[in-house]
Amino acid sequence: MPSLSIARGPSRVLVLPPTVRDGELTTKILDNAGAPCLVCANIDHLCEEMEAGAGAVLIAEEHLLGDKRRRLRGVLERQPPWSDIPVLVLTLPDELALASLREWQQEANITLVTRPLRIDNFLAMVRSRLRDRRRQYVVRGLLESLEQRGREFQQLADAMPQMVFIADVEGRIEFLNQRAVDILGSGLERPVGFAECFAPAPEDAGRVASRWRDAVESQQGFACEFRVLHGDSGAYRWQLARAEVVRDAAGGVRQWYGTCTDIHDRKVAEEKLGAALRQSDAANLAKSEFLANMSHEIRTPMTAVLGYSELLAEQESDPEKLAFLEVIQRNGAFLLEIINDILDLSKIEAGKLDVTLETVDLRRFVGEIESLLAMRAGEKGVRFQVELDAASPPAIRVDPKRLRQVLINLVGNAIKFTDDGSVKLAVGRDGQRMRFVVSDTGIGMTGEQLHQLFKPFQQADSSVSRQYGGTGLGLAISQRLAAMLGGEISVRSVPGAGSEFTLELVFQEPVAAGPTPTPTPLDPEPTLTAFDNLEVLVVDDRRDIRFLSGRILSDAGANVKFAEDGLEATRFIERCMAEGTEPRLVLMDMQMPAMDGYEATQRLRAIGFKRPIIALTADAMQTDITRCLESGCDAYLSKPIDKVEMLRTVAYHLSLSEV
Secondary structure, eight states, X not given: OOOHHHHTTTTOEEEEOSSHHHHHHHHHHHHXXXXXXXXXXXXXHHHHHHHHOOSXXXXXXXXXXXXXXXXXXXXXXXXXXXXXXXXXXXXXXOHHHHHHHHHHTTTSOEEEEESSOOXXXXXXXXXXXXXXXXXXXXXXXXXXXXXXXXXXXXXXXXXXXXXXXXXXTTSOEEXXXXXXXXXXXXXXXXXXXXXXXXXXXXXXXXXXXXXXXXXXXXXXXXXXXXXXXXXTTOOEEEEEEEEEEEXXXXXXXXXXXXXXXXXXXXXXXXHHHHHHHHHHHHHHHHHHHHHHHHHHHHHXXXXXXXXXXXXXXXXXXXXXXXXXXXXXXXXXXXXXXXHHHHHXXXXXXXXXOOOOOEEEEHHHHHHHHHHHHHHHHHHHTOEEEEEEOTXXXXXXXXXXXXXXXXXXXHHHHHHXXXXXXXXXXXXXXXXXXXXXXXXXXXXXXXXXXXXXXXXXXXXXXXXXXXHHOOOSOHHHHHHHXXXXXXXXXXXXXXXXXXXXXXXXXXXXXXXXXXXXXOOOOOOSSOOTTTTTTOEEEEEOSOHHHHHHHHHHHHHTTOEEEEESSHHHXXXXXXXXXXXXXXXXXXXXXXXXXXXXXXXXXHHHHHTTOOSOEEEEESOOOHHHHHHHHHHTOSEEEESSOOHHHHHHHHHHHHHHXXX
């Protein structure tokens, strides 16, 4: 590595690489190319060396987060007028991060270099930046003795790829280099105002004149983007003008030194990027709407299949027919599980799956997991045990719904792939991480199978899919949910001996909360006379769902009325309110033609209807739940309809409503 005394100056490259290994490789490449470099330890070290002198800076995008970027920005902003140190940022293909960096390009000499590097192109770029930087250092020397070396300055300024200008104390342009004369089409015969000299495009002229006037009056630096008409081509091109005050020994303003850099290609790229981002946003919105529609269109008929088979089973006594109905319900539930997996994966990819952190009683949570899966293990003859380390915290802060989804998938898979032996869930804390370890004595996996494990629609191999079933989505979803929770899933496995899946999450201290209110006790399943002939309005555009909901409620003792959409429901209730006979509760589907449930609920609340409204939705994401509640609903139910849950919810809100 070259010594600092030799390296400091316009020829050395300061490097802050992604990793130590990358730094070693970069040093070797640059040294072989005759460009001495210094690998910096951190952003502070880099900034110190920049202020000492450098030809170019090579920095990985990872080092430009938060305060680190502000630290580097401060050094760049403090550069003297002659200095425009080139900064090459090694970027990853992340459009959001790239958009942020491109904004920064307006303020400094930033070049984005996408990884992995192409060595020849990279070296050519570095050499080009070092050449420009060496010219800047020469400009510095000339500016320090401008009065004695005016001729040399003129020659150097003419060699600059930018337009170079000098303005007097009043802001009148009194010097242009040859590049500026070529672009503007004429030189200066006398000092002229900034706008008169550069003749910005009509759309920019007022803004440019105002900015320059403010800078001159405040004696502060000037930076402005505007379009300039090129005399040779007759076309407008974007320029970035920057100027700084030159002061005399007493601190008074002596002159303004500035440059205009052609940024037309960058502006065109920014406009294309903006259009692409708008198109991407529109595509994401369309995808979200598609997911909501798909969820509704799939879950609604599934509601009918599962609901009607349950109603039929309640009325059937023939064992053979009951067995047939059980097959329908079991396979319907399996199909629903597949549908949920596909929709969950799509929601994750669309960024529409929500994480809501809560304080969770760990012992109770683990006990629920044990209760949910003990029966499944028992049916298969597999021993299932849960171990909660005594040193585990009593509570953690996590999204219980998503954590439960991951653990049920991991334990469920362990049970499914274990024909003989045991499955264990061990929970404990390891430093600042919570560990949930699921181990089994099942069939195990090879290294090649492990490689495919977390890919969507992939299973260990086709024989596994044929023997055990499944879509191969569960683990892919679980891994992504783990990442959303701030953790990851790792796996070890031995063919024929079993597997061990470990979910690690960063431990988050629970937030202190007040006492939990005691819920109103409800019957597990209300009796057939629980609703005592109270009137309930069911609003749904699907006849099958109206009949199913109505049958469940009428069997429980309710007097059920029906409406086919939100418009019919609002008109019906308006008439009832005028007569003083409004229903005690409304069960409202949220996705309907003519008028959807959201608008209907808002209208009912606007006209003074205060009775409970329960949303029936096929898309129970947090954003949709929030929208239901914000529109005026008191609660929500998800499709397919769970009979017991529907009756519990309706009974609870009927008990709260006024007579």
